[in-house]
Amino acid sequence: MRVFKFGGASLKDSWGIQNMINLVKQQNLSNELLIVVSAMGKTTNALEELLKKYWQKADYQANIQAFKAYHYGVMKDGFPDEDDEVYALIDDCVIDLQNELVELKNESDFDKVYDQIVSFGEILSSRLVHYALNQAGVVCEWIDARWAIRTDHTWREGRVDWEITNQNIQSELSAILAHKIILTQGFIGGTEKGDTTTLGREGSDFSGAVFASALQAQSLTIWKDVPGVLNADPKRLSNAELFTQLSYREASEMTYYGASVIHPKTIAPLKRANIPLLVRSFLEPHKTGTCISEATSEQNLAAIIHKNQQVLIHLETIKFNYLREEEVAEVLVACAEVNLKVNLLHKSAFELTICTDNRPERIDRLIDRLSEDFYNKIEPDFELITLLNANSTLIGQITGGQSPALLEHRGNLYQLVLPLSKNKS
Ligand code: ASP
Ligand code: MG
Numbered sequence: 001m002r003v004f005k006f007g008g009a010s011l012k013d014s015w016g017i018q019n020m021i022n023l024v025k026q027q028n029l030s031n032e033l034l035i036v037v038s039a040m041g042k043t044t045n046a047l048e049e050l051l052k053k054y055w056q057k058a059d060y061q062a063n064i065q066a067f068k069a070y071h072y073g074v075m076k077d078g079f080p081d082e083d084d085e086v087y088a089l090i091d092d093c094v095i096d097l098q099n100e101l102v103e104l105k106n107e108s109d110f111d112k113v114y115d116q117i118v119s120f121g122e123i124l125s126s127r128l129v130h131y132a133l134n135q136a137g138v139v140c141e142w143i144d145a146r147w148a149i150r151t152d153h154t155w156r157e158g159r160v161d162w163e164i165t166n167q168n169i170q171s172e173l174s175a176i177l178a179h180k181i182i183l184t185q186g187f188i189g190g191t192e193k194g195d196t197t198t199l200g201r202e203g204s205d206f207s208g209a210v211f212a213s214a215l216q217a218q219s220l221t222i223w224k225d226v227p228g229v230l231n232a233d234p235k236r237l238s239n240a241e242l243f244t245q246l247s248y249r250e251a252s253e254m255t256y257y258g259a260s261v262i263h264p265k266t267i268a269p270l271k272r273a274n275i276p277l278l279v280r281s282f283l284e285p286h287k288t289g290t291c292i293s294e295a296t297s298e299q300n301l302a303a304i305i306h307k308n309q310q311v312l313i314h315l316e317t318i319k320f321n322y323l324r325e326e327e328v329a330e331v332l333v334a335c336a337e338v339n340l341k342v343n344l345l346h347k348s349a350f351e352l353t354i355c356t357d358n359r360p361e362r363i364d365r366l367i368d369r370l371s372e373d374f375y376n377k378i379e380p381d382f383e384l385i386t387l388l389n390a391n392s393t394l395i396g397q398i399t400g401g402q403s404p405a406l407l408e409h410r411g412n413l414y415q416l417v418l419p420l421s422k423n424k425s
Contacts, residue, residue, distance in 0.1 A: 001032030005208035012041035014077030032177040036186045038204040039121025093124045111155035122185035140181035146190030158197030169214035205263035213273040223282040228290030232304040247296040257386035258307035303388040309358040310382040315374040338365040387414040
């Protein structure tokens with residue numbers, strides 16, 4: 001059996017829905033298939049906006065109407081009859097959303113509310129895609145991923161309970177798959193108590209990997225609006241090239257350094273179960289895209305990966321001593337405690353420099369914790385550029401003659417921290 005994941009970009013309009021249906025129809029449907037869908041287009045961002053207003057006790061009704069109108073618009077071409085049942089699905093979902101917002105009005109944990117509300121994007125998207133597929137003659141069953149994927153209650157970052165999840169999926173879904181396609185949601189799971197959790201932004205890829213590994217699928221295909229995994233961001237480098245093949249390790253490394261084509265958590269479960277990940281274009285479905293498996297890339301392509309919005313934190317001990325290992329440990333433990341990711345670390349005689357993502361609230365907490373022992377200086381507006389297999393010409397092109405604020409080099413890996421503004425052109 002196989003797993004397909006369709007992201008928001010592939011389902012953002014009527015054309016996308018029709019294209020998805022065609023793509024599914026072109027498959028050999030005697031081959032079992034489970035489909036994971038994200039929220040349509042930019043719905044998750046829109047729901048975050050709605051939630052912001054709700055939380056600030058501002059009027060959010062216009063956002064609800066926009067949510068409804070957007071989904072009506074997406075279904076319009078496929079279902080021109082205004083009385084079509086598909087619109088009742090949207091109306092019902094909007095009522096559920098309104099009710100949920102009322103029910104949550106005394107809840108004080110923002111992150112918990114976030115998960116209960118933002119998950120409506122995936123719920124509605126899956127209802128609509130399910131309806132559209134069935135209407136097009138592709139018989140499929142809607143499954144609630146909040147039941148299938150069990151997580152703890154780390155809101156917005158739900159951690160999967162693999163044992164229960166595998167058991168749920170294997171015991172119930174295999175039998176259905178023998179005669180029907182399954183359609184379910186990405187990005188969401190559920191706790192033991194039945195609350196909804198989300199798995200981190202862009203987490204639908206990871207959901208695909210959870211289903212694929214539980215079902216021992218022959219592959220997971222992620223349908224994207226890019227041809228596959230490219231060696232650079234095509235918005236920055238017009239002649240970015242496609243990797244036709246990457247090893248799990250190579251792909252994981254790239255996502256770790258900031259390549260956004262696949263969600264970073266996706267690869268580990270696939271590697272453990274030895275399931276290939278295919279990253280393909282829904283715009284050019286006849287092309288094979290990138291296959292991520294045990295086989296390493298033989299193309300010897302350099303990869304260029306940008307991480308924006310980086311901050312440099314410089315720390316120096318108050319006692320003016322050489323930095324000791326205990327102090328380095330103290331800083332790293334504090335980073336772990338406030339959940340701040342160290343993207344690059346440099347230690348000199350007196351100073352420890354950390355390059356991290358711009359998370360102001362977490363950085364404040366870190367500084368607070370360390371203020372008794374360390375002076376600090378914080379510099380925002382950098383970007384971290386990671387180069388794999390680069391030669392000196394490419395490195396020169398990237399720096400454009402500027403000297404990096406921080407530079408690390410080991411083997412075929414170069415990491416440069418450069419000021420964001422100057423390098424943006
Ligand atoms: N809809 C969610 C998001 O936009 C999950 C996903 O797209 O993978 O983050
Ligand atoms: Mg998405």
